[in-house]
Amino acid sequence: MVLEGLKNIVRGFLKSSDYEASVNEFIKELQKELIRSDVNVKLVFELTKRIRERALGEKPPPGLTRKDWFLSIVYEELVKLFGGSEKPQVKPPLKPxxxxxxxxxxxxxxxxxxxxxxxxxxxxxxxxxxxxxxxxxxxxxxxxxxxxxxxxxxxxxxxxxxxxxxxxxxxxxxxxxxxxxxxxxxxxxxxxxxxxxxxxxxxxxxxxxxxxxxxxxxxxxxxxxxxxxxxxxxxxxxxxxxxxxxxxxxxxxxxxxxxxxxxxxxxxxxxxxxxxxxxxxxxxxxxxxMGLGDIESLLERVKKAKIELSEKDVEDIIEGRVNMRIVYKQLVSLRKMGPLKKILEMIPGLQVKTPFEIDSRVLEEKMDKWIAAINSMTYEELDNPDIIDRDRIRRIAYGAGVDPEDVKLLLKQYQALKSLSKQLKRQKNLLAKLGFDTKQLKEVLKEK
Ligand SMILES: Nc1nc2c(ncn2[C@@H]2O[C@H](COP(=O)(O)OP(=O)(O)OP(=O)(O)O)[C@@H](O)[C@H]2O)c(=O)[nH]1
Ligand SMILES: [Mg+2]
CATH class of the missing domain: 3.40.50.300 (P-loop containing nucleotide triphosphate hydrolases)
Known part of the structure; x- marks a missing residue:
């Protein structure tokens, strides 16, 4: 893909601690990357000048970190460079x-x-x-x-x-x-x-x-x-x-x-x-x-998958709280959705160890075991899987008639979802700034 290096520049920027220095570094690297991809030098300098001016001249809106604010400015300016924010009209207005x-x-x-x-x-x-x-x-x-x-x-x-x-x-x-x-x-x-x-x-x-x-x-x-x-x-x-x-x-x-x-x-x-x-x-x-992911296709995929989550579940995921009931629903929806890795790649700024990074065939095979394992958990365990220790794993596996390894793998899925959910929470503000409403996400997730 063109401008492949940009992702790394964004990643480096997010990691560094000194804001001023990292902004300067980012702008320098962005210039190099754009010129490497043959964008006109004059356009590049105009663009980075605007980015710098805005980054220094405007104040981040409340609730947004300076870094996220800066990235959203870069995003907006690059969108302008490549043709603006209007969506292309591909549907023919007339026939033939x-x-x-x-x-x-x-x-x-x-x-x-x-x-x-x-x-x-x-x-x-x-x-x-x-x-x-x-x-x-x-x-x-x-x-x-x-x-x-x-x-x-x-x-x-x-x-x-x-x-x-x-x-x-x-x-x-x-x-x-x-x-x-x-x-x-x-x-x-x-x-x-x-x-x-x-x-x-x-x-x-x-x-x-x-x-x-x-x-x-x-x-x-x-x-x-x-x-x-x-x-x-x-x-x-x-x-x-x-x-x-x-x-x-x-x-x-x-x-x-x-x-x-x-x-x-x-x-x-x-x-x-x-x-x-x-x-x-x-x-x-x-x-x-920029490695921010394709939000619209994400929405599209999620819509297609028709994940059956309640308002509360969605609220919980966005707020960084998950439990085993949500994992269960995710697993079920996954059957319909196809590779979750693809979908997660579309979520802005996510660099998460992918949950469910499992071959779909293996997943099919595990699904019944996991469902059995979930069924033999106590309410307390379902609501707070973190309390499940080695003894409880053995007890759950025994009750469900599955291998303790299967239960461990299930708990791994829970951990991964939890970390994903935490990142989502952190990204919420950036998402909002990119014109992506979390309410919208909730709506889509709820849709049956
Ligand atoms: N990698 C890649 N190759 C492409 C793409 N589009 C076309 N090609 C290749 O480019 C070559 C030329 O494509 P054509 O469609 O024959 O080009 P054309 O404009 O019809 O050429 P003329 O009829 O001679 O004017 C072919 O080998 C295509 O396979 C693309 O998006 N990616
Ligand atoms: Mg031809």
């Missing part, structure tokens, strides 16, 4: 919605056409692909294969040289058949760049797409600005996809340069496979590179 993909040779247009088709198909839309690249040999076959992977039809006229005609007929073909989204793949190469831009202009004029989507390879770094401007002057760009963010150190440069054009980055490509496309949301992107 015609997307024209444009971009330089090898930027990833054809791959992205397949990924978009797959993405929108999973969202429930009927998607059609149009193969209007008549320049690259076997461009039609490449798109056809991707169409098959995504399970969507491809319109093409193999052998034809008439890109504009194909685009027009392709759109007509899918429109007549009531498709929701029509994606046109185009050429990235011509004898001269001017010819390419002209062809794009002609296609755009004839087809009148609802959205011209520029595909940019992240490795172009800051040049993204020039490339975007060049295309924009001929065919007004509605949105941008930045591809190959997985494969370059220059991703920060591309993302910030694009944001500087004012065009919206809608998606990012993070691999060659058909599902390696993500909606680009600067807020979650920045949270992730």
């Amino acid at each position: 919605w015609v997307i024209l993909l444009v971009g330089l040779q090898g930027s990833g247009k054809t791959t992205t056409a397949g990924k978009l088709a797959f993405f929108y198909k999973l969202e429930g839309y009927r998607v059609g692909l149009v193969a209007a690249d008549t320049f690259r040999p076997a461009a039609y076959e490449q798109l056809k294969m991707l169409g098959e992977q995504a399970g969507v039809p491809v319109y093409g006229e193999p052998g034809s040289r008439d890109a504009v005609g194909i685009a027009v007929r392709g759109v007509g073909y899918f429109r007549d058949r009531g498709f929701d989204i029509i994606i046109i793949d185009t050429a990235g190469r011509h004898h001269r760049e001017e010819d390419l831009l002209e062809e794009m202009e002609e296609i755009a004029k004839s087809v009148k797409p609802n959205e011209v989507m520029l595909v940019l390879d992240a490795s172009v770094g800051q040049q993204a600005y020039e490339i975007a401007s060049k295309f924009h002057s001929r065919t007004p760009i509605g949105s941008i996809v930045v591809t190959k963010l997985d494969g370059t150190a220059k991703g920060g440069g591309a993302l910030s340069a694009v944001a500087a054009t004012g065009a919206r980055i809608k998606f990012i490509g993070t691999g060659e496979k058909i599902d390696e496309l993500e909606v680009f949301n600067p807020k979650s992107f920045v949270a992730r590179i």
Whole structure:
């Protein structure tokens, strides 16, 4: 991932004790890291100047430590750098919605056409692909294969040289058949760049797409600005996809340069496979590179899991209190939720020994034993598992007909949840500052 080093810088900052010194150190390291990822030097200095001014000039709101306050300023400024806090609109407002993909040779247009088709198909839309690249040999076959992977039809006229005609007929073909989204793949190469831009202009004029989507390879770094401007002057760009963010150190440069054009980055490509496309949301992107976790996806996952906790349970978890009853409910919900480690990674600032870091098969096998063990605990033990000593472990295991090791493992889960819960409590204020309401979390957790 781009700006991989940022997490460590945040971690180092949280560990150090001298506030002033660690702020200066942080800013220096942040500058280095941003420049390394090819963010424009001028932008970097403007950004760090603002961070410094705000950190010195504004007062932390009550209840927030200076460190958390500082990080929240960094977070806000980075979100601005990468395109602002608005969430991208990926739902087409009209049907059919015609997307024209444009971009330089090898930027990833054809791959992205397949990924978009797959993405929108999973969202429930009927998607059609149009193969209007008549320049690259076997461009039609490449798109056809991707169409098959995504399970969507491809319109093409193999052998034809008439890109504009194909685009027009392709759109007509899918429109007549009531498709929701029509994606046109185009050429990235011509004898001269001017010819390419002209062809794009002609296609755009004839087809009148609802959205011209520029595909940019992240490795172009800051040049993204020039490339975007060049295309924009001929065919007004509605949105941008930045591809190959997985494969370059220059991703920060591309993302910030694009944001500087004012065009919206809608998606990012993070691999060659058909599902390696993500909606680009600067807020979650920045949270992730800072190691603060992706709060929205966390909420999403928790919602899906429908953890059945009472208001009191949730209150307890957030306030750093847990008991065995909560562990039990967590275990049950875990069955539905999938790997908890993934979910915990999304929680801001957590560096916890992951509870339930257990293979799901083992978990399944242990589940019944743990339930039996919990059933043979006294009320006192359930409410306060800390009192369970070696003797009690043996007694519980005997009563439940399980091995003492199983009970010990269960208690480990409790300890891990407890430490997680304590960290959550500590992070509460930072979370709130990041625009994430603990009430909201409670609501979601309670939802049945
Ligand atoms: N790692 C990685 N590779 C990608 C990504 N997107 C595309 N690629 C690869 O980049 C190469 C070029 O992709 P294409 O989709 O063929 O590019 P294009 O823009 O259609 O190229 P032309 O048709 O020649 O203009 C292929 O090898 C893709 O697998 C991405 O997000 N990550
Ligand atoms: Mg192509």
